Amino acid sequence: MEIVLKEKIREAVKVLYNSNLTDDLIQIQETRKDFKGDFTLVVFPLLRFSKNTPEKTGEMIGKYLIDDFPMVSGFNVIKGFLNLSLSDEWWVQYFGTMASEKSHLDNCQVSNPETILVEYSSPNTNKPLHLGHIRNNLLGYSLYRILSACGHRVIKTNIVNDRGIHICKSMLAWQKYGKGETPESSGMKGDHLVGKYYVLFEKKYRLQADELMAEGVEAAEAKKSAPLMTETRDMLLKWEAGDKEVVDLWKMMNSWVYTGFDETYRKLGVDFDKIYYESDTYKVGKDIVLSALKENILYKNGDNSIWADLTSEGLDQKLLLRSDGTAVYMTQDLGTAVDRYKEYRFDKNIYVVGNEQNYHFQVLKAVLKKMGYGWAEGLIHFSYGMVELPEGKMKSREGTIVDADDLIGEMQETAKEVSLELGKLSDFSDSEKEDIFRKIGMGALKYYILKVDPRKNMTFNPAESIDFNGNTGPFIQYTYARIKSVFRKAEEMGIYANQDLLSKVTPGPKEIEIIKLLRRFSETVTVAATGYSPALIANYCYELSREYNQFYHDFSILGEADLATRNFRLMLSKVTSEVIFTGMWLLGIEMPERM
C-alpha cells in the first residue's frame, strides 16, 4: 500500500517540482494517533526540491494528491508533516483483499531462500534441563518457525555434550553409592536421577577435599588429589580407551537421560531434525587441526600443544589441542561445523547459545576462516542473555536453579487453579480440560520468556510469570478464544462472515485502527526473521489483542447494527483471530478454542 502511495507522491513531486525522487527520500509512516489522518509524509527531505517552507510544500503536495487520487480523502499539514487521510471505501477494499488471502504469511516470503541450520538446546547429560535451557529452546524453536515461514529451508539441530570429566562424575557416584538404582526402581525421571548422582558426587568430593585440607594439604592440591577425583580421572581415561564396562555404564546412564530429555522436549513442544553427539564430533575436530598444522596455518608449542595465532584478527592465541593430544571444547566445535557444512552446504549456521560464549564463537569463526573455509562467514552466534531470578542469578551451590520440569508443572497447575476458579469449562470432559490447562500454562511460560528482547538479560519472576492479566500469553489466548466464541454464537444465529457485503459498510476509526495493525503483520514477521527476534512478534500479538479487546467492548459485533456492519465486524474478527493464531504459532504457542 505504501508502494502505491509512494508512486503517487513521486508523481506529485515530478509534476510540481520537476524532480525525480529516490525511494529513501519518500518517508511514509503511520500517522500518530493524536493527529488526524492515516499516513504521514515527512516533507523535510523534499524541501531542497520545492525550495519552499515545509508548510507550503506539504500543502502543495496534499492538494495535488487530493485532486488527482480518489483514495486520498483529505489532508492536513502540521509543521513538516503532511497527514493524509485515505477514504473509507479504500480501507474497506484494502481489507477485502486482506481477508481473501489464504495465508497471512504470503507477504513474508523471501526472494532468495537459504539453507539454514539452527542449533539449540545443547544440554549436558549430567544434569536435567533448567530455566536457562527453556529460554534457549523456545528461542531456537521459534526462530526455526519464523525462518521457515519466510521460505527458508531450516534444519533444527541439537548437540549433546555427552562426554568429558563431568559425565564421569555422576557415573562414578552412581557406581559407588547407587546400589543399582534405575529410573524404574526409583520412579525418578532419568535425567533427574543422573543429576542426583552428580550432586551427590560434588557433595562427597567436597567432604574429601575438606578433610585433606584439615590435615594441612593446600587447597589446590587437595582438590586434585581427593580420591574421588583421581578415580574420576581414571574413569575418563578408561572411557577414552573404550573400556567395555565403563562404556556400557556410560551408555546406560545416557539413555536414561535421553528418555528424560525427550519428555521435557515434548512438553515444551520442541523437536530436532538431527542430533549431534560430542563423543562423535571431537575426533573430526582433531583431524582438521592436525591437517591445518601440516599446512602451517597453526603452530606447535614447545610442549607439543597446538595453537592458532589470531592476533592479526584482534584476538589472542587459542589452544586447539592439548599437549597430550586430547581435544578441547573448540576442537569439537570446529569438527561439528565442518561436518555440518559437508552434510548440508548451509548458507547460515545459527548457534543459539548464551552470551557468556560470545568470545568462543568469535574465535570459532576466525579459526575456520583462517583455515580457508569461506562458508564460515555464515556462522551466526545468536547470543541471548541470562535468565536471572529476582534475588539474582541462579546458582547450583545455593539450590536456586529453577528446574524445567518443575516449572512446567507449576505453570500448568496454576492455570488449572485459575481456570477452575473462573468456572468457565464446566461442560468439558476431564481430558479436554487438561488439554486447555496445559495450553494456558505453557502459553503463559513461553510468552513470558519470548516477549523480551533475546539479547537482554531478563528477570524471571515466578509470581509474575503465572499472572494471566495484562501483557501475557493467556491474555492473547483469551482474546482468541473469545473470537472463536463469537463465531459459535454467530453460527447459532445464522450470521456468517460474508465478504460480499463489505462494500456496503463505513468503518469507524476503531475498525480502521485494527486494519492498520493487521497490515503490519507480515512486516513484523519479516523484520523478526532478519533480526532473529521472536519478541517483535510476541509484542505485536499483544498489541493486536489489546486493540481487539477494546473494539469488542466498544461495539456489539453480532447485534445492534445492520447486516452489512455485522458482517464487516465478523470479518474483522475472523482475520484478527487468524493473524493472532499465526503469530502465536510462530512462537510455538498453542491456542485453545475455549478457555
Next chain:
RNA sequence: GGUUCCGUAGCUCAGUUGGAUAGAGCAACAGCCUUCUAAGCUGUGGGUCCCGCGUUCGAGUCGCGGCGGAAUCACCA
C-alpha cells in the same frame, strides 16, 4: 586492565530504516458484569529515556567520551 552486551515510570518490559506531545502491563486509587466470555474494559497519578558533547531541520534511536551493571579473557565444557 582488554573485548562484547546492557542502562527507558516504583517493578517487568515495548519503542520499526533517526520524526510530531516517549508507550503497555504490574503495583495504587476510582468506576463498569441481565447482552457475543469481566483471564476483560474505562479513568487518575507516576519520566533528567544514566550523564555530557557532537552529527542535523529533527536524537530514546547514530558517533565520541564518561558513569553504572553483566559476561568473557583456562591445557573446563
